[in-house]
Amino acid sequence: xxxxxxxxxxxxxxxxxxxxxxxxxxxxxxxxxxxxxxxxxxxxxxxxxxxxxxxxxxxxxxxxxxxxx
Numbered sequence: 001x002x003x004x005x006x007x008x009x010x011x012x013x014x015x016x017x018x019x020x021x022x023x024x025x026x027x028x029x030x031x032x033x034x035x036x037x038x039x040x041x042x043x044x045x046x047x048x049x050x051x052x053x054x055x056x057x058x059x060x061x062x063x064x065x066x067x068x069x
């Protein structure tokens with residue numbers, strides 16, 4: 001299975017990754033905040049991830065790792 005890993009502590013909630021995800025499976029987790037005070041982005045349906053890595057490429061802080069499974 002493909003896997004998207006977020007360094008949630010480093011996420012600043014810019015949601016650029018959410019906007020570019022072709023499967024629309026990324027979203028900010030509105031139920032919590034990280035140490036920086038932002039809602040970290042999470043993958044809501046890892047099974048649908050195609051490991052295209054567009055999210056990782058657009059992340060300005062390089063906090064996303066994509067693994068092909």
